[in-house]
Amino acid sequence: MLSPTDPRILTLLSSLPDYREEEVFSVSSKLRDDGHSPEIISAALTQARLRQQARRKFADRAETMLFTADGLEQASRPDAARHHAAVFRSAGISSLREVGCGIGADTLAFAQAGLSVTARELEPDRVDIARHNLAEFPHVRVELADGLADITEPALWADPARRGAKGRLADPEEWGPPLSTILHAARQVRVSGIKAAPGIDLSILPPDATVEWLSSGGDLVEAIIWLGLGPSGRRAVLLGHGTLTVPGDPSEPSAMVDPRELGSYMYEPDPAVIRAGGIAQLCADHDLAPVAPGIAYLTGDTLIESTFLHRFAVEAVLPMQEKKLARELRRLDIGALEIKKRGVDVAPEVLRTKLKLSGSQSAVLILTPLLTGRRAVLARRV
Incomplete structure (x- = not known):
């Protein structure tokens, strides 16, 4: 199977016009007439389509990045990724291990914040893509290996795969890696963050964690389970606009308030x-x-x-x-x-x-x- 980083794909990709679904057939026909193989054409057009979709998330930077469809969907938004990096920096962390770096969205924010990162991934095509997307950062290593093995860094960031063949996986023990496995490794380092779906069941949250729910422009985008940040609790983080902290065990039900008649x-x-x-x-x-x-x-x-x-x-x-x-x-x-x-x-x-x-x-x-x-x-x- 061709890697998206194949020089033939990258060369063709750089020459393509803006992607338009209605023009795919005519563009493909012309490229075949020019002597390009169907496999190279298909791969280049796929990347052109994904770049177009990625503009909503990565703006102009999408034009130099490579993607997979599921990697783009799971990738953190840039403002959320910058928040992740800021939390590590404020906790005094300068280097970390990343588990499941995907296309490298969080890794990019970590690198831009000056963190040294060892990012690991188990899928070869994602490793190739992440290396391409992070080529400008010498303090980032992207490796094809188990991210939970041989951790020597003081901090850990994990973005486990939360989708299967039939869609989203509600049971965290079906994630890749399972949540319990990540938590075991996370407790061996000073600070760790685990990205999760915002609808995660409160009852499965670690009682000693600080759990954040991130909102961007009014959209609830993700939850993060943090360990090592101090007293446990839950946080509502409006990216760029403030944080509301609710102290206590994050796995406990929320406090209820008696209703009243409608006011002004x-x-x-x-x-x-x-x-x-x-x-x-x-x-x-x-x-x-x-x-x-x-x-x-x-x-x-x-x-x-x-x-x-x-x-x-x-x-x-x-x-x-x-x-x-x-x-x-x-x-x-x-x-x-x-x-x-x-x-x-x-x-x-x-x-x-x-x-x-x-x-x-x-x-x-x-x-x-x-x-x-x-x-x-x-x-x-x-």
Whole structure:
């Protein structure tokens, strides 16, 4: 099987125009007429397509990188990878072992932060790709070997494979390597970080860990199990905007808060706050409460300033009946409607079609249980 780093592929790749799906057949035909083999053409076009997809994650740097499809999907976003590197640096780490470097996204951030890295991978094509992507950094070694063997570095970073033939692997013992195996190695070094899916079951988290949930632009992107950072707890990290810390055993259920009647404002916590169990802390800090039991919309009568909360001013509470909703929205001349929901079985896009909006004003419609039952709260963003 051809390696993506084959000079023939790289040479052809550098000459290709911007990738357009509708032009693949004509481009392939021309390249065959020019004497290129089908295997080289296919490999080069695959890399062109992956580079185009990678621009969303790596911006201009994608133009010089190589990828695999699953490696690109699992690769850390650059802002998240920079955060990983910053945590190691702030803990006094200057060198680390990386387990499962993939295409080298985290390795790149570690190298740019000045860390010396021994990155290991078990798949030869990924080793070739990572070496290509990291060629400018002499303090990085990429090796085809077991990353958990012969660890001599003071720190460890692991990004285990979390997908199988049938999709995502919910059981961490099916990861590659299994979580228990990584944790055993992680406890032999000063500081370790293990990347995980943000939906990881809290009950399986190590009680002595610091577990972070990272949010970028409002998207919950990953969870990280850190060992060796001090007191245990959970953190909601809004990349570039702040951190909310909930001390205690991260494997314990989140604290619950009694709901109250809807006030003048509704608040939607950032998803990282919700996963980190930080709602009770936000409620205590700002005199807020959930709008209903188990619902992550909060309410209060004071306008709160917080990077962890999206704010909505309540304008009306309407019944969740399509005809009544449509009539009221027409009366208010609403044409552009952002529909949000929690705890109700409604498809926002289906509802939008049925409402047949045509007005000149905009609003937010929040579908949620309240203490008085399921309601549609008409609001505006603050």
